[in-house]
Amino acid sequence: MYEPIRTKSVHTTMAGSSPDFPHRSREEELDIQLAGHLAALLAVTDELRALAPSADLDAAAGRLTEQVTRLRGGHAPARPSLTSAAPAPRLAALHRRAHTLAGRALVVAASRADTAAAILSAERMDAHAEAEAGRRALRAAG
Numbered sequence: 103m104y105e106p107i108r109t110k111s112v113h114t115t116m117a118g119s120s121p122d123f124p125h126r127s128r129e130e131e132l133d134i135q136l137a138g139h140l141a142a143l144l145a146v147t148d149e150l151r152a153l154a155p156s157a158d159l160d161a162a163a164g165r166l167t168e169q170v171t172r173l174r175g176g177h178a179p180a181r182p183s184l185t186s187a188a189p190a191p192r193l194a195a196l197h198r199r200a201h202t203l204a205g206r207a208l209v210v211a212a213s214r215a216d217t218a219a220a221i222l223s224a225e226r227m228d229a230h231a232e233a234e235a236g237r238r239a240l241r242a243a244g
Contacts, residue, residue: 137173139207201230
């Protein structure tokens with residue numbers, strides 16, 4: 103009724119074979135994710151520094167650079183030169199974006215038990231929430 107299968111199956115299991123691609127551990131994957139979130143937060147922080155320079159943002163950019171460099175095994179993140187161009191309404195959007203990125207970094211830092219990155223992320227979340235609240239208060243008063 104049925105003809106027997108005469109060729110090897112194309113569906114093979116990974117058990118017992120050595121794959122040709124490297125696998126990363128959970129910790130390595132979390133390091134990569136955390137470095138990515140912190141690098142994105144650094145990029146937004148640099149944009150904010152260009153639009154509204156402050157000592158707090160300068161210090162945060164330095165600390166973020168240190169953490170990204172540590173997580174990337176000594177490779178510093180690429181950073182653009184600072185130039186101001188965008189209008190003030192963009193500041194609110196950048197603060198919201200930075201708050202979101204800091205929250206994502208906090209979640210990953212907490213899951214990999216990276217205290218330094220978690221503290222930095224929480225501080226940045228607070229700073230961007232305060233900046234956004236201050237902008238809303240000024241808009242409501244004015």
